Amino acid sequence: MSDLPRNPAAATLRPESRIVHPPLAGLGGARPMGVPLHQGHLYAFETSEALTASFAGPDGAFVYNRYGNPTVRSLEDAVADLEGGTGALATASGMGAISTVLLALLRSGDHLIAQRSLYGGTFALLADLAQRWGVEVTHVSGSDPDEVAAALRPTTRLLHLETVSNPTTRVTDLPGLIAVAKRAGVLSVVDNTFATPLLCRPIEHGADVVVHSATKYLGGHSDVLAGVAVFADPELHRKVWHHGTELGASADPFAAWLTLRGLQTLALRVRRHCDTALDLASRLAAHPAVDAVHYPGLPDHPDHELARRLLPDGHGGVLAFDLAGGREAARAFTESVRLAALAPSLGGVHTLVVHPASTSHRQLSDEELAAAGIGPGTVRVSVGIEHPEDLWADVEQALAKALVKA
Secondary structure, three states: OOOOOOOOOHHHOOHHHHOOOOOOOOEOOEOOOOOOOOOOOEOOOOOHHHHHHOOOOOOOOOOEOOOOOHHHHHHHHHHHHHHOOOEEEEEOOHHHHHHHHHHHHOOOOOEEEEEOOOOHHHHHHHHHHHHHHOOEEEEEOOOOHHHHHHHOOOOEEEEEEEOEOOOOOOEOOHHHHHHHHHHOOOEEEEEOOOOHHHHOOHHHHOOOEEEEEOOOOOOOOOOOOOEEEEEOOHHHHHHHHHHHHHHOOEOOHHHHHHHHHHHOOHHHHHHHHHHHHHHHHHHHHOOOOEEEEEOOOOOOOOOHHHHHHHOOOOOOOEEEEEEOOHHHHHHHHHOOOOOOEEOOOOOOOOOEEEOHHHOOOOOOOHHHHHHOOOOOOEEEEEOOOOOHHHHHHHHHHHHHHHHHOO
């Protein structure tokens, strides 16, 4: 990470306090209480040697926004600090972070292992890498280290996982699966968007790279598009940084500024998200219109015991449930909510509902949807920070409309 100054006491603070005091550029003898927005994209130098040196790596002097920017660097350092990494690369979107990492670390003929239940955009990217670039992909459940061991090949280069899968909320056995990859010399990439670094820090479990769609919980207010990749090793960071600057997926300074502003309330929001999601999941499980609820905080979730160990401080703000009436019931439900909104994305202060099979995971065939645990009546809910009783009243009236279709 860079040496931008921060509150001197921050190094000894817990994550909930450090996010309020991120590293940032000082102004003379004063320390700004808000993160400055450096919108300018071009920097001048006194000597040609200094200009040349600025292109050398992620910790060089600022020269051009595609290579780095003070506000963007503050975001990179803040998220790297929270995740326990040595450095980070901020990008224009979450998929920008994932694409940059995969394209930097894979080449034609390589083999990648990924879990079956993945975000639809990631699944589509892996399919494209396989079809157009000759990268072989093997999908595994995400719960069995022996399955990963059996999938290993001499050409295996990466293991790609999600801490909590989208949208079925399966919790991945990060310690077990990453240990198998590490013994084989295979790098592991973990999408930690659903958990945030406040609920899980994959680098502590051996991950080499952690990616976030900062659009979601880190920004938290549905007003920014950004991504971040955090690295456990500085040389790996440098390798991906060089590729990322050529790819042009760099984060915009204003997006970085908005994300840093959102980070300051992350701890408060995550706590409310988790509490309300558990309350909503428990009520949904008892409703006659609902066949099944997918939330790791429920005792009957297949990964509940793993979630208690891996996510001891909360199980996240996203849940999914299967409506008895299938696709038509899902349509009736999503079109009947009033406090909640029918909208993509997740992790903001508003509760959002979506039908994954026709939106976020539309790229998957019926067979692939079934393998990922997504049914025709599956609805994903990103729980906001509204009052739980107001939210349940809205969900309950929408369920009544769905029950008619059952």
